[in-house]
Amino acid sequence: MKVLIAGAGRLGRQIAQVMAAGHNQVTVVERDEARVAALRDVLPARLETGDACEPSVLERAGAHTADLVVAVTGEDEDNLVISLLAKRQFRAERVVARVNDEENAWLFDSSWGVDAAVPAAMPLVSLIEEATGATDTVALLRLSRAGVNVIETSITPASRVVGAPLADVEVPPGTVVAAVVRDGTPVAPAADLLLAAGDEILVVSHAATEGEVHAAFQ
Incomplete structure (x- = not known):
């Protein structure tokens, strides 16, 4: 499976580790150049520097062939834009977005291209389940x-x-x-x-x- 993760914060890095361990092709997009440089030899994923809200950056990262796009930046506005682009412009099969502020949860639906919205308080196991669409997850x-x-x-x-x-x-x-x-x-x-x-x-x-x-x- 080809996985594109927008955001290399703590959660984005954890998801990349898990998905890469499953022999998936993982690409992580992060606009912080210093963070990308620090992760080059650590994270088992392809790293792209840039703002994932920009269609050209998503295209360069492989959004047009991604089976799964996970938007986990720290900004709800960015996660919504990334989700919309992934679903509408690049036709991603499944799009999962993190909700940082619960007051914005009502926005995270199919009208913004979101297949599954994940509250910030939800544990990583639940986010991975939502991302993969799995219903039989026993551990992570x-x-x-x-x-x-x-x-x-x-x-x-x-x-x-x-x-x-x-x-x-x-x-x-x-x-x-x-x-x-x-x-x-x-x-x-x-x-x-x-x-x-x-x-x-x-x-x-x-x-x-x-x-x-x-x-x-x-």
């Missing part, structure tokens, strides 16, 4: 074509793994740590990476349950 996302699950868990201050190297964490069999998100920035899951409270862990597993993954990091 069930990647049926890849035969794996991607599961997210967070490290709390009380976790026994705080301060421990990633290599010391005994994850369930058939489970691989795909990324560690720290302060909104993806970090390569090196064996000697010392885990910290607040870290968000994305793992890929063939068989582990969400509870088993949580238990490994608590």
Whole structure:
């Protein structure tokens, strides 16, 4: 599946990590040049610098062939414009937009090209479900074509793994740590990476349950 994500903030980066783990072709559009530069060697996605509200930028990013467009900038106005362009001009099959201000929720409907509107308070799992149209998601996302699950868990201050190297964490069999998100920035899951409270862990597993993954990091 070809996925186009508008916005490389914390949520946009997390979605890119998850979708890329499912062997999807992911492109992220971000107008902040410094942010794009910082993510070049970190995010497993094609990065385009520019304002996704501009049709030329969306076209350059591949909107004309995208199966899924996800608008997750911090501005509702931008998310609406991106959604409308994606659906009406580029005929994207599915468009999902984040609602930052709940007072604007009534605008996020098919008249603006939005197939699914996701409130800011909705957890990432729900946003991914809305984005993919999946109804059988058990953990973060069930990647049926890849035969794996991607599961997210967070490290709390009380976790026994705080301060421990990633290599010391005994994850369930058939489970691989795909990324560690720290302060909104993806970090390569090196064996000697010392885990910290607040870290968000994305793992890929063939068989582990969400509870088993949580238990490994608590």
